[in-house]
Amino acid sequence: MRIGELSRRSGVPVPTVKYYVREGLLPPGRLTSPNQASYDEGHENRLRLIRALLDVGGLSLSAIAEVLGAVDDPAQPVHKVLGVAAKRITPAEGDEVGPELIDAREDVAALLERRGWRAEADCPAGQALAGVLAALRRAGHGGFVELLDVYADAAEPVARADLDYVGRRVAREDLVESVVVGTVLGEAMFAALRRLAHVDASARAYRDEGGQG
Amino acid sequence: MRIGELSRRSGVPVPTVKYYVREGLLPPGRLTSPNQASYDEGHENRLRLIRALLDVGGLSLSAIAEVLGAVDDPAQPVHKVLGVAAKRITPAEGDEVGPELIDAREDVAALLERRGWRAEADCPAGQALAGVLAALRRAGHGGFVELLDVYADAAEPVARADLDYVGRRVAREDLVESVVVGTVLGEAMFAALRRLAHVDASARAYRDEGGQG
DNA sequence: GGATAGTGGAAAGCACTACTATCCATAATG
DNA sequence: CATTATGGATAGTAGTGCTTTCCACTATCC
Known part of the structure; x- marks a missing residue:
């Protein structure tokens, strides 16, 4: 297919x-002549x-480029x-280190210890x-940490x-892509479910008060 | 306090x-003379x-302005x-309505029905x-929906x-602020915990394989 | 009282992101 | 053979989140 069809099928404008x-x-598409190229379903999937x-995930284009670049590089270990x-x-x-951040790091280390989670406190997720x-403490909502x-x-x-x-995947590229999608879109999925559950929980709690939450 | 001290205490530059x-x-600060104003802890908290x-929450300034404007307006019901x-x-x-979105809306309605959640399928969270x-289906990861x-x-x-x-709050403004903070920062908190749990889960699953996940 | 630093307010400028528009020579299509 | 589409390049744009610069004025220190 050429770029026009790719655009129509993916909903992304040609210039984009x-x-x-x-x-x-x-x-880029596979060039069939100096100014004609053909695109396949791989391009379409990648676009989607x-x-x-x-x-949905809210990543920046540069973040996406970096992640996809790593996904595409077979030399990169998973x-x-x-x-x-x-x-x-x-x-x-x-990267400003205030007293709250020092406390917070200790909280993270204590949490990992308490739950027996096999992760380093200073890995990206821990940080x-x-x-x-x-941020919660700085914003005056340290109680939320409970x-x-x-x-x-x-x-x-x-x-x-x-x-x-993701464990059901066999091909390396499928596996890596699943992890990326699962991490990013899974986050959005949980966030939406949590807000739906808020609506339900407050409907139950304030049953006859006209919807407080 | 004047703007300089407010800036120092909050870590936000004066021009910002x-x-x-x-x-x-x-x-704005309370003017004490034509070009002097004083700020209090309320300003500091608001800045934080x-x-x-x-x-942390990733909201835009315009979104923050709108939310805070509603928080500050006592005429707005909670x-x-x-x-x-x-x-x-x-x-x-x-707002492009494709076949995947129609299916997805049915999935949401079925979920609410199945779980007995008291929420409308077309509320913001449901949408x-x-x-x-x-998006999951369009990206070829419909299986994740399971x-x-x-x-x-x-x-x-x-x-x-x-x-x-949030139910522990009494004052209207405290309650509303708690909900906003809880919703936004709670989302970030869960996301980080989920990624930490991923690290742990994959450390367990691939114990001796050099960290696959 | 005089130098220095800080202040409120306004305006302009800036770096970045994610496009969008325009142009061109060439190629496909009816 | 006219119309439309294409690949490739360059330039322009809208929005966001500041930062810089300017000004007249005020506070502070010696």
């Missing part, structure tokens, strides 16, 4: 497709993936790709968590299900 | 504080809240404020969920804990 190719997000990560993904998926905290805890274990209880089965889902 | 005042995110929502928050927290999906499901119930099981206790946390 060209832009993605320029930016290295999408491989880009739009999902961009629109865990390196996931490292890239983990770094680029995290909103990239400022992200510490950043959130510090919910850590409730949240962690909920995160465990979700993480197991995620791993089980 | 001025900018936030201009944009209506932060109320803005930075938390911006840096549930209206939450409506504003819900709308602005969601990444604002495109957000449908958007995610549709995890919906695992995720929903996890979301329920989290939502109950959230409501319990």
Whole structure:
């Protein structure tokens, strides 16, 4: 197929497709003559993936380019790709170390110890968590940190299900892509479910008060 | 205190504080003379809240302005404020209705039915969920949708804990702010925990294989 | 009282992101 | 053979989140 059909089938405007190719997000089409190229379903799938990560996952194009570049490089071991993904998926905290952040890091270490989680406190996810805890305290909502274990209880089965889902993949590229999609879109899926559950919970709690939550 | 001290205590540069005042995110200081104003702890807290929502929550300044404006307006009933928050927290999906979105809406309605959740399928959270499901299918990862119930099981206790946390507030403004903070930063907190749990789960699953996940 | 630093307010400028528009020579299509 | 589409390049654009610069004025220190 040529770029027009690719555009129609993916819903992405032609100039935008060209832009993605320029930016290295999408491989160029196979040239059939000096100014004609053909695209296949791989291009279409890649385009849909880009739009999902961009629109729903909220990743930046540069983050997507980096992640997809690692996915496409067969020389990259799987865990390196996931490292890239983990770094680029995290909103990239400022590096100012205040007292709240020091406390928060201790909280994270204590949580890992308490739950017996086999993870380093200073891995990207641990740093992200510490950043959130510090922000909560700085914003005057340190009390929210008490919910850590409730949240962690909920995160465990979700993480197991995620791993089980990606574990069904055999091809390296499929596996890596599943992890990226699962991590990014799974986050959005849980967030939406949590807000739906808020609506339900407050409908139950304030049954006759006209919807407080 | 004057703007310099406010800046030092909050870590936000003076021109940025001025900018936030201009944009209506932060109320102006109380003028003590034509070109001197004084700020109090309320300003400091508000600044920390803005930075938390911006840096950790990933909200845009315009979304923050809208949410805070509703929080500050005592005439706004609580549930209206939450409506504003819900709308602005969601990444604002495109409005293109494809076959995947129609299927996804049915999935959401079925989920609510199945679980007995008291929420409308077309509320902001429901639309957000449908958007995610549709994006998963479009990206070729419709299988991930099978995890919906695992995720929903996890979301329920989290939502109950959230409501319990905000339920301890008495003053209207405290309550509303708690909901906003809880919704936005709670999302970030769960996301980080989930990724930490991924690290743990894959350390267990691939114990001696050099860290596959 | 005089130098220095800080202040409120306004305006302009800037870096970045994600496109969008325009142009061109060439190629496919009816 | 006219119309439309294509690949490729360059330039322009809208929005976001600041940052810079300017000004007259005020506070502070010696």
